[in-house]
Amino acid sequence: MVTHRKAPRDTLTIARRLHDRIDAVSVLIAPTIVDRNWLLQARESGADKVGIAIDAATPELFQELRGKGVLGPHRWERYWKTVEEAVQVFGRHNVGIHLIVGLAETEREMIETIQKAYNIGALSHLFSFFPEEGSLMHQHKQPSIGSYRRVQLARYLINKDITSADRMKFDRDGKLVGLGTDENALDTAIDSGLPFMTSGCSSKNMENACDRPFSDSTPYQAYVGELRNFPFPPDENDVSIIRRQLWDYSDARSRVWVEGLDCEDSVGAV
Numbered sequence: 001m002v003t004h005r006k007a008p009r010d011t012l013t014i015a016r017r018l019h020d021r022i023d024a025v026s027v028l029i030a031p032t033i034v035d036r037n038w039l040l041q042a043r044e045s046g047a048d049k050v051g052i053a054i055d056a057a058t059p060e061l062f063q064e065l066r067g068k069g070v071l072g073p074h075r076w077e078r079y080w081k082t083v084e085e086a087v088q089v090f091g092r093h094n095v096g097i098h099l100i101v102g103l104a105e106t107e108r109e110m111i112e113t114i115q116k117a118y119n120i121g122a123l124s125h126l127f128s129f130f131p132e133e134g135s136l137m138h139q140h141k142q143p144s145i146g147s148y149r150r151v152q153l154a155r156y157l158i159n160k161d162i163t164s165a166d167r168m169k170f171d172r173d174g175k176l177v178g179l180g181t182d183e184n185a186l187d188t189a190i191d192s193g194l195p196f197m198t199s200g201c202s203s204k205n206m207e208n209a210c211d212r213p214f215s216d217s218t219p220y221q222a223y224v225g226e227l228r229n230f231p232f233p234p235d236e237n238d239v240s241i242i243r244r245q246l247w248d249y250s251d252a253r254s255r256v257w258v259e260g261l262d263c264e265d266s267v268g269a270v
Helices: 007-019 036-044 059-066 076-090 107-120 145-159 183-192 219-223 236-246
Strands: 026-029 049-055 095-101 123-128 176-178 255-258 261-264
Touching (some): 007 026, 007 036, 049 059, 076 095, 107 123, 107 176, 123 145, 145 183
Parallel strands (some): 026 049, 095 123
Antiparallel strands (some): 255 261
């Protein structure tokens, strides 16, 4: 849904048309132009789930990147009010928020926002920031692969109610150093590969129905072992690479993770 006065009406029309043709309809909405009454209409029109792209993990970053800082109409408080209203209308875990890792927040701030959403009844889905050429943030760096992997794993464990942010441990820079769960649960989650897959598009028969791999990384990054969101279940070799990445606290953003090799990529930064 774009932020346009006709968008709420058009979204309802599309939801009605899709309802009888596919097994689940999810609407990604713009809270700035909808209210609780519209959410009720969306449910009646056949929408099963709601997505809300909050993107930034803190109110300061939201205002800078989506609100007054870019002359935008969006407000942090309004977005979170809509999350709460959507959960009331659609039910727990039928609402998801999108968050972008690497906008200048700490790992702790991102994980605490994921926990905030879960406490309300919404699940979180992640993207890694990617500096699009020609955009206002084209010179802003991607988060390191280690940082992104840690937030991915924390998000999965919170969404599955295996642990919580208040049980996790962080260093003085806000980096995650402990997940607050036992090793068996941790190993099971990592070995499944599920925390590192693209999420946010569950259907009635599939938890991870998305297959878009390159919205936040390049094919070259995938080649050197830094596919940010897997569009398929990671295999044994992928999981081995992920395990090394998880506890890499360097700021390297272009590395080769192949056959046990862990070194800076000689081709150069992506």
